[in-house]
Amino acid sequence: MVKKLRYTNALAVLLTVVGLSAPALAGSEDVVVENAWSRASIGVNRPGAAYMTVRNTGEDALTLTGLATPLAMMPEIHESKTNSDGVSSMSPAGEITIEPGQSVALEPGGLHAMLMKLQEPMTEGGTFLLTLTFSDGGKVTVEVPILGIAARGPEG
Amino acid sequence: MQRRQLLLCGAAGAGVLGLTLFVGWWRVDGPGAPEPKGQRPLPLSAMEFRLTDHEGIEVGPGNLIGRPTMVFFGFTYCPDVCPTTLSHISGWLEELGDEASEMNVVFITVDPERDTVEAMAEYVGYFHPIIRGWTGQEDQIARVVEGFRASYERVPTEGGDYTMNHTASVFLFDAKGEFVTMIDYHEPREFAVPKIRRALTEDVEGAK
Incomplete structure (x- = not known):
């Protein structure tokens, strides 16, 4: 009985060591991406935009550092802001930290995945893969459905 | 004589005060006020x-x-x-x-x-x-x-x-x-x- 307990402890220690030796992936399994969607584009000259909710279900803060997709050469997280005079502007949002148990919404009129230099048009009914990169080196890839240009949310 | 000077002084003071208030009003609320930033569109x-x-x-x-x-x-x-x-x-x-x-x-x-x-x-x-x-x-x-x-x-x-x-x-x-x-x-x-x-x-x- 005592011996068995020791083995279990040893196993736990071993698992912890293995876990620590692979910090590159620590954290990203705690990322849940929900309600991803995007709008169709007209051709490839105009930038596209994609939206989603990124949830951190883990116990450590996560920092979203970048995006990658075969669809666009320059995917970046941008933020639209509207000032008190009603003037809208848009600029790169930089890194985004998500506290444990919190989520960040990429939604119209705020943060969004801006897809610059499209490699092909975004066609309604299609999907594309978008990889989110975190500061710990972890990556999460999601399949983003392409809705109509006039879509207002993940439901269309 | 002293009383007259006092009155004059008071009148001048009131005048200055009045002028200050008037200038203040002119600049802030009156015709001299700057155009409000969020102006209404023209018809x-x-x-x-x-x-x-x-x-x-x-x-x-x-x-x-x-x-x-x-x-x-x-x-x-x-x-x-x-x-x-x-x-x-x-x-x-x-x-x-x-x-x-x-x-x-x-x-x-x-x-x-x-x-x-x-x-x-x-x-x-x-x-x-x-x-x-x-x-x-x-x-x-x-x-x-x-x-x-x-x-x-x-x-x-x-x-x-x-x-x-x-x-x-x-x-x-x-x-x-x-x-x-x-x-x-x-x-x-x-x-x-x-x-x-x-x-x-x-x-x-x-x-x-």
């Missing part, structure tokens, strides 16, 4: 500009008088705010149903360099069918924006492209072309539709 009848709609027809502010009007500024290379606003407008128009057909709804580009008549035609085609797209010469766009007391600015982006900062509010005018109100970008839908109805009913009152 459409006081604006002057010539643009081209997405079907290649020459248009101006006169085309908007006679029916209630909704105007929004943007550009078709805008990935987030403009399609979002246009899809919101489309949703409001659907909610208004038949009432919507009594309105002019115009999307005016602030990026005429890229937004040709053809580009506008393709773009507005994806939204509610009553939405018109207007473009034109740079100087004419500047006159429209000035008349609306709106603003826009070209901002270079990395990679040699550019984006446009612009007023994202939706402007509402009654059938006589008088400014009624604005729908701000983040305003919830439940406030937007009643505002549009207000522009529509001011039309009815004006007609009586």
